[in-house]
Amino acid sequence: MIMTCFVLLYTGMEKIDAAVAELREMDDLAALESPVHSLHPLAKLLTTFIYIFVTVSFDKYDLSGLIVMLVYPVLMFQASGIKMSTCFYKLRIVLPLVCAVGLFNPFFDKAPMLSIGALTVSGGVISMITLMMKGVFSLMASFIFVSTTSLDAICAALRKIHIPSVIVTLLLLTFRYVTVMMEEVSVMTTAYMLRAPGQKGINYKAWGSFLGQLLLRSMDRSEELYSSMLLRGFNGEFSYADVPKGRLADWLFTIAASVLFFVFRYVNVAELLGNIIMRG
Amino acid sequence: MIRFDHVSIEYEKGKRVLDDISFEIRDGESVGLIGANGAGKSTVMKSLLGLIPHEGSITVDGLEVYKENLSQVRKKLGLVLQNSDNQMFMPTVLEDIMFGLLNYGMSREEAEKKADGILSKLGLEDLKYRHNHKLSGGEKRMAAIATVLAMEPDAVLMDEPTSALDPYNRRIIIDTIRGMNITKIITSHDLDMIMDTCSRVILLSGGRVAADGDADVILRDKELLESKRLELPLSLQTR
Ligand SMILES: Nc1ncnc2c1ncn2[C@@H]1O[C@H](COP(=O)(O)OP(=O)(O)OP(=O)(O)O)[C@@H](O)[C@H]1O
Ligand SMILES: [Mg+2]
Numbered sequence: 001m002i003m004t005c006f007v008l009l010y011t012g013m014e015k016i017d018a019a020v021a022e023l024r025e026m027d028d029l030a031a032l033e034s035p036v037h038s039l040h041p042l043a044k045l046l047t048t049f050i051y052i053f054v055t056v057s058f059d060k061y062d063l064s065g066l067i068v069m070l071v072y073p074v075l076m077f078q079a080s081g082i083k084m085s086t087c088f089y090k091l092r093i094v095l096p097l098v099c100a101v102g103l104f105n106p107f108f109d110k111a112p113m114l115s116i117g118a119l120t121v122s123g124g125v126i127s128m129i130t131l132m133m134k135g136v137f138s139l140m141a142s143f144i145f146v147s148t149t150s151l152d153a154i155c156a157a158l159r160k161i162h163i164p165s166v167i168v169t170l171l172l173l174t175f176r177y178v179t180v181m182m183e184e185v186s187v188m189t190t191a192y193m194l195r196a197p198g199q200k201g202i203n204y205k206a207w208g209s210f211l212g213q214l215l216l217r218s219m220d221r222s223e224e225l226y227s228s229m230l231l232r233g234f235n236g237e238f239s240y241a242d243v244p245k246g247r248l249a250d251w252l253f254t255i256a257a258s259v260l261f262f263v264f265r266y267v268n269v270a271e272l273l274g275n276i277i278m279r280g
Numbered sequence: 281m282i283r284f285d286h287v288s289i290e291y292e293k294g295k296r297v298l299d300d301i302s303f304e305i306r307d308g309e310s311v312g313l314i315g316a317n318g319a320g321k322s323t324v325m326k327s328l329l330g331l332i333p334h335e336g337s338i339t340v341d342g343l344e345v346y347k348e349n350l351s352q353v354r355k356k357l358g359l360v361l362q363n364s365d366n367q368m369f370m371p372t373v374l375e376d377i378m379f380g381l382l383n384y385g386m387s388r389e390e391a392e393k394k395a396d397g398i399l400s401k402l403g404l405e406d407l408k409y410r411h412n413h414k415l416s417g418g419e420k421r422m423a424a425i426a427t428v429l430a431m432e433p434d435a436v437l438m439d440e441p442t443s444a445l446d447p448y449n450r451r452i453i454i455d456t457i458r459g460m461n462i463t464k465i466i467t468s469h470d471l472d473m474i475m476d477t478c479s480r481v482i483l484l485s486g487g488r489v490a491a492d493g494d495a496d497v498i499l500r501d502k503e504l505l506e507s508k509r510l511e512l513p514l515s516l517q518t519r
Contacts, residue, residue, distance in 0.1 A: 024413060027371050151371075176369055179413070224366035227331050231354050232380030232431065239382040 102131030315484035358433030435463035
């Protein structure tokens with residue numbers, strides 16, 4: 001949280017406003033209509049879990065097997081009408097971090113793996129690439145889930161699988177209050193900038209008092225927001241939009257997708273296709 | 281009936297914001313709560329809903345305002361906060377209006393019907409699916425009022441309901457307030473609005489009740505008002 005504040009302070013107000021808008025745009029994306037949007041949230045959640053589980057379980061040298069897993073997110077993006085570029089744009093801060101994870105593998109694992117002509121590729125390079133792919137694929141699948149399902153529906157789905165109400169409410173409120181805090185930052189930076197024209201970012205000398213103020217203001221606002229929830233009968237449990245009963249199609253989707261994932265996992269489809277083409 | 285009996289409140293030790301205040305508001309009365317900035321108007325309203333701890337006794341329909349009774353008291357009273365930003369927390373206006381209704385066990389269809397009713401009564405049909413964070417200050421205020429009125433409270437407390445509104449919406453709110461046959465407590469610096477909507481006025485100053493009586497009498501008392509940093513309502517000012 002504190003880190004976020006520092007990053008926000010440094011970036012200045014237009015960017016904060018943009019960030020608030022961006023967070024809120026997720027609501028807009030979730031309000032679109034498509035076959036993916038209308039899938040049952042629980043079915044989507046499960047499928048996403050299974051997808052990530054299978055993706056992560058690939059052998060670290062199984063590059064050709066893993067590549068095939070890309071089919072799922074790509075198809076889902078197609079079907080949902082959400083551009084893949086939106087996903088990469090929104091995840092632009094996380095993506096490099098995920099990719100950085102495998103960066104040192106090439107230095108530790110130098111055993112040659114395969115050679116293309118005169119070029120020998122070491123195991124470390126392969127495992128670096130697969131690790132990055134696992135991260136990116138999982139992010140893509142999660143993004144598809146989050147951007148095609150409203151926060152309300154996500155929470156309702158989590159409640160359905162008996163995640164405790166405290167945790168679900170916490171998730172919901174965190175999301176709601178993060179935007180409150182960011183708005184506060186935006187208002188305060190605006191006030192600061194108006195009285196410090198020509199200055200880029202906020203002078204480091206002011207950071208302490210700025211952060212203190214921010215904390216107090218966000219607390220005050222959250223407190224008042226929370227009281228107005230209490231005033232309207234909030235008792236710790238949100239009444240989420242009724243999640244309709246899953247249709248057969250929803251569960252068929254989950255089952256079919258999962259079967260596919262496991263096929264991809266245990267049959268090397270890329271190799272198989274290659275063989276068929278070579279023979280034919 | 282709402283009763284303040286020797287109520288004192290301090291936010292910080294030793295600094296009394298309300299100092300031994302007593303008054304009674306009967307069912308169906310419409311009371312204007314006026315006073316300079318910082319006189320304690322918002323404090324009175326919040327304490328009535330048990331949002332701030334107090335000394336002395338506050339009762340609503342005989343129920344003491346304290347922990348055990350809070351949910352009952354709050355069900356009876358609807359509060360429109362001075363700052364509407366802090367009143368709305370759901371993504372859209374419709375969901376915000378429905379939030380309270382659902383908490384009190386109404387079904388979704390019923391709640392939406394009720395929301396539609398209140399929106400059309402206030403002429404806000406356009407706001408129904410709008411996102412709260414994309415509303416103007418005045419639109420937000422109107423929506424906040426809708427969320428409270430939809431709950432059909434026995435008494436409504438409005439903290440500066442018209443402060444962000446254009447003349448047209450101000451008029452709608454005044455007419456709506458006048459049309460409601462429930463207990464109303466309204467704070468405002470818009471004394472013309474108070475005159476239009478309230479039959480009784482309580483004037484706060486320095487944490488005490490400086491005057492309590494007929495709106496017609498108090499709002500015409502130039503000397504009294506000016507001694508408490510207020511002015512005659514515009515419609516009574518002659519030059
Ligand atoms: N959270 C708080 N902590 C400390 N002091 C507070 C707090 N809220 C209000 N006060 C103080 O209590 C006094 C009364 O505040 P209150 O908000 O009730 O005034 P008000 O009559 O509503 O004023 P306004 O017309 O400006 O809305 C003020 O002097 C204010 O500084
Ligand atoms: Mg006030």
